[in-house]
């Protein structure tokens with residue numbers, strides 16, 4: 001199984017808040033089946049393509065397509081003409097933010113779309129009725145409107161859009177299996193690049209950033225209880241998170257939901273970026289991206305990824321002891 005829930009909200013949270021009969025959890029199970037097929041297709045096509053062919057594809061900006069499910073579960077839904085000019089806030093936000101994610105990957109990392117070959121980016125909005133999640137289903141993004149109790153419209157947090165698209169990038173780079181340590185790394189790649197994207201959109205330094213994941217999608221129920229986000233990269237175990245996470249490797253257990261174990265590499269990234277200072281995407285992000293694109297590693301251990309970032313810090317910034325020590329110290333603080 002390559003990917004169980006490449007969604008933003010963990011299954012446990014949905015069952016806790018929506019009950020055992022969770023509508024969203026049931027739909028997610030269906031989405032998962034499609035995603036596993038798409039993951040396998042990606043692996044087969046990459047194995048068949050001669051090396052370098054994908055990278056040499058013509059570097060045009062990817063097409064950004066938005067579809068409207070109109071509250072049904074059938075994908076992709078109805079194509080929207082001119083989504084950037086739509087009066088529908090979800091459609092317009094989805095188009096604007098997805099376009100910006102593509103620009104972010106191109107400008108900051110030199111990557112042309114999720115597959116680095118200009119793949120069109122397809123999103124469906126208004127998926128289902130009161131659907132409390134956003135997903136990468138292996139070939140496209142889909143966004144629910146939320147039930148307006150627990151969550152509101154999932155297009156409202158730009159980091160959620162960056163998170164979902166990064167699942168696509170991971171599928172085409174590390175190809176991480178969505179379970180155990182590689183699953184935690186998979187979720188963490190999405191949070192790290194999603195958070196970085198949100199900071200880049202706001203042109204924030206690491207100290208100006210709030211490091212919250214899903215701040216703008218919180219509904220009135222969690223807000224009334226003082227909950228401000230799904231996750232907090234700066235304080236993963238905090239009470240103000242809907243899904244608090246462990247953030248030291250000694251608290252990792254095999255089989256843990258990737259949305260929880262991701263707290264460990266998330267916190268390492270936060271610590272590294274803070275110690276380096278400036279803007280997260282300038283150095284820490286470059287190191288993470290180098291480690292992410294240094295070859296597939298489906299069953300990667302967290303310590304292996306940590307080693308890749310330590311190596312990348314030395315090859316990208318030789319002699320820069322501030323950066324090299326920051327990366328090393330960040331992983332040591334999470335026990336790796």
Ligand SMILES: [Zn+2]
Nearest residue numbers: 006007008190
């Ligand atoms: Zn995810």
